[in-house]
Amino acid sequence: MTGRPTVPTAEPGESVLRRAADAGLRLTRARRAVVAALEACTGPTTAADLAERLADVPISSLYRSLAVLVDAGVVARVHETEGIARFELAEAVAGHHHHLVCRSCGTVIDVRPTPSADDTVAGIVEAEAARHGFTATGHHVDIEGVCAACRTP
């Protein structure tokens, strides 16, 4: 009934970059900027959005930084809709969470389940996996709905 890694360093900041450095990356200006921008987000975001905020990071460098951070385990590529990828800090560094997706405006926000609720989900998920011969290593929950702003225009 375990399996879910205990919630990691919930406090981001410097530790994120240290993790990247430990993975053997040089901490260049672009990489620091990308990590900082992702830390400022409340949900997974797109390369286009990052490009807009990081006007001085050329698009090819942005994508390359993202790719490099993804396989250093610092950033995760999640939840692509309409052929557009979204990026966020990896759960290993930002902690496990679920996603709330507004089906009207498309916004995605992070939501951190209570430990007990998530343990319940993890238990159910592991049972389902086991029943099909899978070994579960994690789960992603996307909650579809309508946000407050979209409900009352």
Next chain:
Amino acid sequence: MTGRPTVPTAEPGESVLRRAADAGLRLTRARRAVVAALEACTGPTTAADLAERLADVPISSLYRSLAVLVDAGVVARVHETEGIARFELAEAVAGHHHHLVCRSCGTVIDVRPTPSADDTVAGIVEAEAARHGFTATGHHVDIEGVCAACRTP
């Protein structure tokens, strides 16, 4: 604690096409073929895979058929990874289910939770949504793991 639509016509086949017809679509050869191919799948699949199985359906027609079936509510576009979309029969027609994703070979298979397990998940999910001002209309659970085949090579 409700919110999850009761499981629909679990028996696919003709009813899927009837639903499409009711949405005002002509039941052309390509559309029938696409629906039949999706019914034969055990999980969401790609346009490329469908194209291979439906060798006589040109690629532009395949994509158009998928698009038209998607907004008739018969097919769902889910779970795009690496910029490649995957399609499956919509939950409205195939029933609610979760996905088991092998992180080694990439296969995705459907898994139908027990009603009581899914009610538990739905309850948790609705609480999380409510806490952030969202009205939940559904949830998607992707279980990440390693399949039996990949574990024992």
Next chain:
DNA sequence: CCGTAGAATGAGAACGAATCTCAGTTGGGG
């Protein structure tokens, strides 16, 4: 302090999934 090898960068080309265009074809209600 250089010098240097290996990393990283940036502008643009290339790629590929998906969508669009438009002239020709279908098919089902009348």
Next chain:
DNA sequence: CCCCAACTGAGATTCGTTCTCATTCTACGG
């Protein structure tokens, strides 16, 4: 049968993403 909107198919087009390659950093040994 007829008709006309719906549909088709080949190819062009779009656009997010990745690749290329000449240039610029950067860490490190001498």
